[in-house]
Every structure is written in C-alpha cells, then in structure tokens.
Amino acid sequence: MSMIFFACVVRVRDGLPLSASTDFHFNQDFLECRKKLKALSSVLARYPSRGTAKGRDLSIHFLSSGEIACMAICSSSYSTIMAFCFLEELQWEFAASYDTTSISLASRPYAFLEFDNAIQKVKHRFNYMSGSAMKVSWEKVEGELRLQPPVQLKLEDAELMNGMANGGHAGIEYKGVFVIFPSMERVTPLGILSLVLNIMCAALNLIRGVHLAEHSFQEDYEGIGNVVAFFLPFLACVFQCYLYLFYSSTRKVKTFVLLFSVCLCNIYLYGLRNLWQIAFHIGVASLSSYQILTRQLMEKQPDCGV
Template sequence: MSMILFACVVRVRDGLPLSASTDFHLDQDFLECRKRLKALSSVLLRYPDRGTVKERDLSIHFNSSGEIACMGICASSYPAVMAFCFLEELQWEFAGAYDAASVGLASRPYAFLEFDNIIQKVKSRFNYTNCASMKLNLEKIQEDLRLHPPAQVKLEEAELMNGMVNGHAELHLESGPEASAYRMQPVSTVGILSLVLNIMCGALNLIRGVHLAEYSFQEDHKEIGNVIAFLLPFVACFLLCYLYLFYSSARRIKVFVLFVTICLCNVYLYGLRNIWQILFHIAVASLSSFQILTRQVAEKQPDCGV
C-alpha cells in the first residue's frame, strides 16, 4: 500500500504550484486533504521551514527552502522522518533541475510539470523499497527533527481558515505583483480592436493637448482648462488598456471613474471638437469599458489528479 499519496512543489511567496505528482485517488478524505494542502500552500510564509498538519488518517507535511517548498500527503502511520527525508530529496532534485530565476519568472501553474517524472521515481523509491543508502540521510533528518521539531499546524487557525469557505480554498484576487498569478480569459478580437482604438484616442488626446499647451504657455494661460481636458482622457485611455489586459481589484469602480472622466472631458471640449468626434471618443470608451467588465478571470481546469 502506498504511504506517500501525493507530492507537489510550490513557490513559497504566493503558493503557485510548480509541479505535482499525477495521482488518481478518488477517496473523499484524500480529496478534502488536497483542498487543505492547496489552502496551506498560499500561507507558507507564515510558518517555519518545516511543518505538519495531522488529519485523522492522513497527514500533510511541508519543507521549505528558499523560493520553493515541497509538500506531501502521507498516511498518518507513515513515519515523519521518512516523509521529511522524501521532501528534502525532492528539493535537492528540483534545485538541481531549475534555477531560482526560472522559479521566480514562472507565471502559470505547473510550469515545470515534467518534473512529475522525478516525483514519481522518488515517491516509488520511498514507498516500495528499503534502500540502505537512505539510512545515513534518515539519521541526519531524524537528528535535525529532534533539535528542530516541525511546526504542528492546525487548520482551524484563523489565518488559514480565512482563506477557506466550506472546505474550499477561496480565491483572493488582488492588484499588484501577486495578481499576476491569476490569468484572465483569452483576449478576444473585439478586445484587441478596443485596445487599438483606445491607443489611437489616447494618442490624439496627447497630441492635441501638447500642442495646445505649447500655445497656452507662450501666449496666455486661458487654455489651461482645455489642456487638462485633453490630457486627462489620454491617461484614462491607457488605464483602460491596462484594466483590460490585467486583473485589478475594484474594476467596476475604476472603469466607471475612467469612463465618466472621458465623457466629461469630451463634453467640456465641445467647440474644439465637433459632435461626431466627441461621440467617437465616448463610443470607444464605452466599448473598452464593456470589454473590461465582461472579461473574467480564467477558471482553473480540473486538476485531474495533478
């Protein structure tokens, strides 16, 4: 019987899964344990380098080193020293195959899925063989665990349960560097058109604004309001492009503010622009806003045991 049921390698700073063993266990306890492991992986920075979560029949072990952490689900009867020896060997194998730069630049889940072959080999060796060569490493790990016992993590702790709803890991979408871990749905043809039109409108606003500013500063400052009315939509157009391409929190509010800014500025410019030019700019802003609000975060495909 397999004692090590599942293993994966994750990036410590954000819990991004880099590789995982392909396992097809349909036991409900195992599936629930997988969900808990996924939730735990996103908060590893809060814990020491080694830790254990004890369930009734299964245990989760993790071992962090630098940028990566190796995590495993084992039968509760499986000795902790063997589990941590297994995880440490996985770390050595992964560190030998991929450098820190590759890990840091990984932007999609399971970017190193081919490492699954190594995980399976090491897992098989620890599950089904009694290799004498492990003895020295086991003694080293055992002494290390005696001096530095792994943290006993309780899943009821507030910082972990805050990220779970009914046993499922909740997806927290934030702007900033960590938001890049979440992929948006593919860009549509209409979306690309909206980007091109937005860039064009932004460029027109910038050119008119700069020319007007040169005249205003040379002659008088009466046109300063018109200059601002050209430059604000320029900024708004490029912010709409950003919101379409990348996820950001409070998208609806940001899109509304940018859309209203473009509309008000174009109405203010009536006289310098005719009605058809104004309607064109507002129509482009409307199209872009609609594309942003309808482009959602891509749903993750089922793990299929990975």
Template sequence: MSMIFFACVVRMRDGLPLSASTDFYHTQDFMECRRRLKTLALQLAHYPGRGSAEGGDFRIYFSSSGDVACMAICSHQCPAAMVFCFLETLWWEFTASYDTTCICLASRPYAFLEFDSIIQKMKWHFNHISSSQMESSLEKVQEELEIQPPVVVTLEDTDVANGVVNGHTPMHLEPASNFRMEPVTALGILSLVLNIMCAALNLIRGVHLAEHSLQVAQEQIGNILAFLIPFVACIFQCYLYLFYSPARTVKVMLMLLFICLGNVYLHGLRNLWQIFFHIGVAFLSSYQILTRQLQEKQSNCGV
C-alpha cells in the same frame, strides 16, 4: 505497503501546484490532509527549506529551494530521512526538466502534467526500495537533519493564518497575473484600436496646445488637462480590457466619467461630432471591459 502516498511540486511564491502524482486515496482523513497540504503550500515562503507537519493519520513533508518546493504525504512509519531524500531527488528532476522562466510563467494549476509520470515512478521506486540499497544517501540526509533539524509546522496555525475557521476554506484571492480572461473578440479588438486612436488624438492636441500656450494665457491649462486626462483614461481603458484588475467596475466608471467630462469641457475646441465620437468610443470600450469575464478555473486534472 506504500509509505509515500502523494507527492506534488509547487511554486514557492504563491503555492501554485505545478505537478502532482495521481491520487488513488479518497478516505476522509487523506482528503483532509490534502486540503491542509494546499493551505501549507501557500505559506512555504515563510518557512526554512525543510519541514514537516502532522495531518491526522498522515504526515506532510516539504523541501524547498529557489522557485520550487516539493511536498509529500506519508505514513507515520516512513523515515524522515527517506522522505527528504525522495523530495530532494524529485526537486532535482523537476528543475532539470523545466527552467526558471517556464516555472515563473506558469499560470494554471498542474501546468506540467507530463511530469506526473516521473513523480509516480519515483514514488513507486522509493516505496519499494530497501533501506540497505540507499544506505549511503540516507546516512548523508540523516546527518544533515541532525545538524539542522527540519521545522515542525502546526497546521492549525496555518489554517488560522489563511482565514480557515471551523474547517471551512474561504475563497483565496490569487494574484491578478494568475487570472485568465476570456479570449479577445473582434469587437473588443475594434474598441482597442479606436481607444488607441482617441488617446493619440488627445495626446497630440494636448501637447500642441501646451507648446503654444505656455507664454500666452494661464487659462489654457484647463484645456490642456482636458486633453491629457482623457488620454490617460483611454490608455487605462485598454489595460482594463486586456488584463484583470480588482474593483474593475469602479475603475471603468471613473475612466468613462473622466473622458465624458473632458470632452464636454472641450466644447468649442471640438465640434459635436468629434465629442460624440470620443464619448461613443469610451462607452464601447467600457461595455467590452465589463462583458469580458474571467475563464472558469480548470479542474485539477484528476490529480
């Protein structure tokens, strides 16, 4: 009879699942335990290297070190020493297969899907090996557990900490770097090029005016700022188009307002065609930013 039912590798800093064994169990208790495992994975950075938690009819174990943590769902009859021996072996196999850079740059769940087969083989091996065959390894782990017992986590506390009330899981806001945007379009590239060109023109005119105005008149400071503020706004528009940012609409409107007010203020130093060009590019960039959406999250690949 299987004792280790499910195993996965997650990233410590944000709980992103990197790889997992194929899930053949679909009972209500097991699926609830899987949900709680995901909740616990988000908080592993706050716990010591080894720990366990009750999950209904199952028990959740975790072992972490460095950038990676390994987690498992097991039966209550499974010896803790065997589970931690399994998790430690799994950790060594994973970290030997993928370096720190690959782990840190992973941006989607189950980015290392090919490692799933190794997890399956290891899970089968530990489920069918006898205690006598790995007696020395189990004794070593058992001694470590007696010296430093694993922390016991209450899953209800982790649920509350993650805002889960009455069994309902809220939306989890991931770090902005983990959001994947839709591919850049040709019109989007054009807006970037024009925006960079407008930013360069504003910077050159602003610096040139500053060099010739510091000893002339203090009223020129307004004109200098009217060049430099739109320069910053243009650069920030490029950033908003390339990368996801919370409250994106508000930021886009503010940048557009700064560019429009700056160019209106410069009436006299710029002719109408130049003003219309800069404002037109700002509107085009704003439209491209607001219409470039996030990609839908990929399914968890059947694991």
C-alpha cells in the same frame, strides 16, 4: 518518518492539476498543507523554477519546466536534495509520456490521472532508497541547488485561508510581502484590439494636451480647461487598460466613471475635435468598457476528490 507523502503535476500557466497521487491521508496537518499546495500551484508562473515552502512538520517543494510543474509534500526532515531528485525524475517521466500539445489542450482537472501509477512507483522508490543508491542524480541536483538555490516561500495559514475563501484565489507571502492574485480569464483578440486602440487614444490625448499646454502657459493660462479636458481622457485610457488587465474591486463603478469622463471631456472639446474624432474616442472608450465588464475572474477548478 522522513518520506514523500503526496505528489502532483500541474500546468504552470493556470495551475490546472494534470495528475496526482491518490494516497489518502486524513491527518489535519496534511489536509491543510494540500490546500496550501493547491493555492501555490495557481501562482507558480510568478516564481523561479525551483522553490520550497518549509513548515514545521511538512514542506512543499516544486520544480517547473516549460508548461508543467511537479509538486510534492514531504516531511520537513526529508532531504531537500532527495525531494528535487524525485521531482526531476517525475518531470522526466511525465514529459516522456505526454506531448506538449495534449498538455496545452487539457481542459479538465486530472486529465492524465492514469499517470498516478508512475507517480506511485517513483514515490515508492524514493521513499525506500538511500541517497547513496542514486549518487549520480544526487551529485547533479546538489550542484544545481548550490548554484541556484530554490526560492524560499513562507505560507501564512490565516492569510492563505482567507485568500482561498475569497473565490479560491491564492495568497502568498513572498519576501515579506503578502499578495493575493485573482486569476482572470484569458485576454481575447478583441480585448487586445481595445488595448491597442486605448493606448493610441491615450497617446493622442497626451500629445494634444502637452501641445495646447505650451500655448496656454504663454497666453496667461487661457484655454487651461481644454488642457485638462485632454489630460483627463489620457488618464482614463491608462486606467481602462489597467482595469482590463488586472482585477480590481468595484471595477464596474470605476469603468462607468472612466467612460463618463471620456465622453464628457470629448464633448467639451467639440470645436478642437470634429464629430468623427469625438465619435472615435467615445467608441474606443465604450469598447474598452465592454471588454472590462465582460472579462471575468477565472472559475475555480473543481478538486474532483483527488
């Protein structure tokens, strides 16, 4: 039977579920599709505003606008146009009920669970209403989909489940490339400061290294060790920025190796740099290392049984 089985509203930036229909379906295919929807919701910010993940029996549709996204699980035979008409109306209802401030400040899953009543009403109407009964909305959405077709996603069962098992991070195959996106905690003001200082140190090392290299090449490669001692901290600063912004395996070991490299190279450069300059570069590297080690993966949000 062609129908909408499940719908939810999530926050785009972090996938936090704000509300959902409380229908209970115990079909295994549906439960698997729910897991895929949950994984997909955590990476919606990476995709265009409309998307569809087609399955053999069930499909996931999503529509995002501003801070919120509406998602639905429908039977694969259900009209795509009808599905997006449903999501548009659901999105309008939610936006009319809650302001952006309350959405931004929501900290717990399903903070607006009472919106389930509105979801049920809209879902019931769309499940038992033909496309001809909503001609205006149908034509509008049909035109929009023709101009901007929804992105087509392919959710691979085994790969997606593996991604979710590894700390609840989503894995999506998009245009033939499978990627796992671990979610990190928010960047802090101190973290931003460490990034700015790191970029400044990297630039100083690069400029001094290039300038010294020009003279070294003119003098039969004398002082090549100093050139290397400038370029290594430059690379270390770049990698420290990367480690702070993106999750990486064995990041603790990498962080200490980079810090050790910066310290060793700056000590080697004593003479070309005074003690204050050396202390500044080592201090920035230490601050960056601390920020890398204290920025953790975002905790998996509980499902709360909805």
